[in-house]
Amino acid sequence: MKGRTIRRHIRESFKSLGRNGWMTFASISAVTVTLLLVGVFALIMLNLNNTASSVEEDVEVKVLINIIDDEQQAKTAEDNLIEQVKKIPGVAEVRYSSKDQELDILIEKLGEEFKLYEQSNPLRSALYVKAENPEEILKISDKIKKLENVYNVVDGKDTYENLFDFLETARNIGLILVLGLLFTVIFLISNTIRITIIARKDEIEIMKLVGATNSFVRIPFILEGIWIGILGSIIPMIAVSFAYHNLYYTLTPRLKGQLLQLLEVTPLIWQVNGLIIILGIFIGMWGSFMSVRKFLKA
Template sequence: MKARTLSRHLRESLKNLARNGWMTFASVSAVTVTLLLVGVFTALMLNMNKAATDIEQDVEMNVYIELESGQEEIDSLEDQITSLSGVESVAYSSKEQELTSLIDSFGEDMALFEQNNPLRDKFVVKATDPRQTERLATEISDIENIADVEYGEGKIDQLFETLEISRNVGAVLIFGLLFTAMFLISNTIKITIVARRREIEIMKLVGASNWFVRIPFILEGIWLGIIGSILPIGIVTVLYYNVYEFMQPRLQNSFIQILEFTPFIYQINALILLMGVVIGIWGSFMSVRKFLRV
């Protein structure tokens, strides 16, 4: 396409937006509302997915060592556990460290046990894939000089199942919302094009090609998507900034974190803009197609 022809189409698309003021306003309003809903819900679901991942990554097992084990046995056990397939990290904690942690948590009353420490040395083990925790726990418990392995048996499977369901539900809801947004916006754009069907018929009758007719409407769809995404981008940015500033200090010492304001806000805003443009193009393309058969 020649640059002059493209420039003409750009000018024509902008003129048509101004000429059909109320229909443009209706289309932009539909784009704005639906993209705002999609943007807010997507940001929420991505943060829920981040929280689910954090919970999964925090799954670990406590491997308790037999009381009579010496330092050589402890070093040998660490090497054996580390060599197992699927082990991400192994951290040793002596019974003295465990007692200190107990005193810090429950107060000086626990200091009475310093004379006769009943606790065991232990390893804190993490699996590369949290879903392999149960398998690893079984393998570790079979190693000599291991007294016990604790990892939340029975509850960990329920946790993973719940997280998987929440992810699937979130994905379905986002897909459903996007489909609804495309349906609403394309119908609004279709109403705009129906009102101008005479214009399309005249262009076809004087010999204009299908693409010559389509391009101004597609450009209008792009403009509608861009204009309609401005307000959602601004609202989502302000909302997420305030939520982030409120939540971050309160989650500072928690293993669950929300997504950093940057670069996440740029990613979600780019997604909103892209959805607006794609839906605008799709709605215009599909709506003008039926009027090209003259």
């Protein structure tokens, strides 16, 4: 296609937007509203998924080690146990905590009155074990229980099983909602664009009567769909960026140390804005292409 023809198509697409002002406004408004919903929902789902991933990363089992009076024997037994645990398939990290460190943790969590136990520490040394795949942690726990010098394994079996079930359900529901929303957005916007083009069916028929090829008729309408998608993306991108920026810097100090942590503004906003504009362009192109195709077949 010649450069002059391309420039002509671009020029005509802009002129058509102006000539069909109210229909163009309706299409852009539909794109704006639906893409705003997409942006908000994307932010919510990405943050929820991040929280779920963070929870999974914190999944670990605590291995209490048998008390051995002889210091040298105790050190050898602990080293052997650590090596055995590391060799278990699927183990990602093994962290050793002495009984003195365990007491410090207890004092920090429950209060200064537990300092009384510094003179005669009743606690056991422990290993904290994480899995490469958090969902495999209970299988790893069962294998650790069979090792020598293991007093007990605190794995929170019921809690973890319920947690994994909840996270899987939440992700599946989120995926269904995302797909449903995207389908709804595509349907609504493409129908709005289709109505715009149906209102101009005479224009298409005249172009066909004077000998215009299908591609010559189609390209200006596809370009219009692209401009509508881009223009309809501007307000959602600005609104989503402004709202999340303020929300992040308002809530982050209050959520410090909590389970829920918001994703940083960048690169999240760039990712969501990229999704919005790409979706807007795609829907505009697709809606225009399918609508014009109906008349070109006739």
